[in-house]
Amino acid sequence: MRVYNTISAQKEDLIPIKDKHINMYVCGVTVYDYCHVGHARSAIVFDVIRRYLSYRGYDVKFIRNFTDIDDKIINRANELGIGWDELSKKYTSEFYHDMDLLGVGRGDIEPKATEHISEMIEIIAQLIESGYAYSVDGDVFYEIEKFKDYGKLSKKDISKLEAGSRVNVDKRKRNPFDFSLWKSSKPSEPSWESPWGQGRPGWHTECSAMSKKYLGETFDIHGGGADLIFPHHENEIAQSEALSGKTLANYWIHNGFITIDKEKMSKSLGNFFTIRDILRLYDPEVLRLFLISTHYRSPIEFSEDQLRDVEISVDRYYSTMLRVEEFLTLKGHAKKEPDLSSLQKIVSSAINRFTEVMDDDFNTAQGVGIIFELIREINRFLDTKQKGSSADVLIKQAMSLIRQFSDILGIFTKTPDTWQISLMKTKVIPLKESDIAELIENRNTARAGKDYAASDKIRADLDKMGIILEDRMGKTTWKVKLNYKV
RNA sequence: GGCGGCGUACCCAAGCGGCUAAGGGAGAGGUCUGCAAAACCUUUAUGCGCCGGUUCGAAUCCGGCCGCCGCCUCCA
Numbered sequence: 350m351r352v353y354n355t356i357s358a359q360k361e362d363l364i365p366i367k368d369k370h371i372n373m374y375v376c377g378v379t380v381y382d383y384c385h386v387g388h389a390r391s392a393i394v395f396d397v398i399r400r401y402l403s404y405r406g407y408d409v410k411f412i413r414n415f416t417d418i419d420d421k422i423i424n425r426a427n428e429l430g431i432g433w434d435e436l437s438k439k440y441t442s443e444f445y446h447d448m449d450l451l452g453v454g455r456g457d458i459e460p461k462a463t464e465h466i467s468e469m470i471e472i473i474a475q476l477i478e479s480g481y482a483y484s485v486d487g488d489v490f491y492e493i494e495k496f497k498d499y500g501k502l503s504k505k506d507i508s509k510l511e512a513g514s515r516v517n518v519d520k521r522k523r524n525p526f527d528f529s530l531w532k533s534s535k536p537s538e539p540s541w542e543s544p545w546g547q548g549r550p551g552w553h554t555e556c557s558a559m560s561k562k563y564l565g566e567t568f569d570i571h572g573g574g575a576d577l578i579f580p581h582h583e584n585e586i587a588q589s590e591a592l593s594g595k596t597l598a599n600y601w602i603h604n605g606f607i608t609i610d611k612e613k614m615s616k617s618l619g620n621f622f623t624i625r626d627i628l629r630l631y632d633p634e635v636l637r638l639f640l641i642s643t644h645y646r647s648p649i650e651f652s653e654d655q656l657r658d659v660e661i662s663v664d665r666y667y668s669t670m671l672r673v674e675e676f677l678t679l680k681g682h683a684k685k686e687p688d689l690s691s692l693q694k695i696v697s698s699a700i701n702r703f704t705e706v707m708d709d710d711f712n713t714a715q716g717v718g719i720i721f722e723l724i725r726e727i728n729r730f731l732d733t734k735q736k737g738s739s740a741d742v743l744i745k746q747a748m749s750l751i752r753q754f755s756d757i758l759g760i761f762t763k764t765p766d767t768w769q770i771s772l773m774k775t776k777v778i779p780l781k782e783s784d785i786a787e788l789i790e791n792r793n794t795a796r797a798g799k800d801y802a803a804s805d806k807i808r809a810d811l812d813k814m815g816i817i818l819e820d821r822m823g824k825t826t827w828k829v830k831l832n833y834k835v
Numbered sequence: 836g837g838c839g840g841c842g843u844a845c846c847c848a849a850g851c852g853g854c855u856a857a858g859g860g861a862g863a864g865g866u867c868u869g870c871a872a873a874a875c876c877u878u879u880a881u882g883c884g885c886c887g888g889u890u891c892g893a894a895u896c897c898g899g900c901c902g903c904c905g906c907c908u909c910c911a
Contacts (some may be wrong), residue, residue, distance in 0.1 A: 574911030718858035
């Protein structure tokens, strides 16, 4: 397997520290508000990476943290007039709510900053002791110039950074880029006791403390959004490696941004959609497929047109599943031996191709492409109406491949029925399933009597309410019209 | 100013030196159908921002130019 490593800026062979074991630490979220689509992307990207590594036989230990104390949390809680811990608890559970819908699995361990204060204090004390940090009036700063490799991850030359170009520099710092390890607190703020007085830890320290505690001084993969490269991950390296003298993580993996009108989606710009904004309009699988249809390091321009296209793709998948179910329940045999060669060919190469593209830096976009090639071949074969036991076997084989790939990507978890039910909700279809069944019944009676005017009227009426009918193999099925608008 | 990335058909998107430039959407024509829908077939880049160069061979490597974006602040 090859993965792109931010620190070497190239793809490298993935060689675990311990044979067939992968320890990975991914930076989670600061729980002070609902997650937006950018958070969803990061979570999904690392969820897929984790699933794929498991699929490839690695025993993966996956850590994802929660930052549950920081300035944003305190400020937000003050605005709302509630406790900071109440706020962080609320948004932790909102995070789970969204991630569960998106099919993002839990971490094996999900450490919280506030549960590791003593570990952080320990690290800070050691940094002071070994000369990498200094305290000033209850605050502690890391002195970046003491760490000679500072900047190696983000490729920054300290002397060329534009200090204070966008933010006022704290005069007490020896270098403008020295960062806070410990912040003294005002009387009204949440605080913990420390050798430097009451205060709270700086953001970067939690990941150094928690990754060390759960994965040791050196682990395999460290991940997060590309915006964490600097300063967050750079600072983690500075803290951890200064003390251990060892490499913190062998591979640094960072996902690209979501953009809107070419600009990064972010809280500060205000150009974001929350996950639940989108899930009101689209099934979670649509969002998930949309996000993995582009390589994880490329930017994704967020657009509703694109979501609509992806929704059609998902619908195409479930339509094919339905056709397959119908085909497999059919009795009888074709007169001649079915021609399986075309489907056979793609089925026999699919696993190798899928593995090959995913082995190459987790190319989910190509993986998705392979699934849709299989779908086309299945449909093509189904169109030949060649029934037979050899055909059934091959179709089932193709289906099980699609199942395997979809499970790795975490998509297509529904049945054709539950997909339609989900669509009825998101499209707000003003009908019940029983209503539809009754109208289909009426229409079939009309059709039997060749009263096509009456049957077409029923079909047109249903269409207006967002339901499309399909007459296939002597049966009428219905589906939700995707471009239906209330 | 420093560092990094991107520009592939009407839209999205893969491709990272050598098979007909994946896949999805959209448009057009066709097959099937009572008519539809779905599905399938054909079709839409002799072409990969522009100009040079390296090479037997480049969307892929190198140089220049144009355009867009990111990081250098909290940020997934």
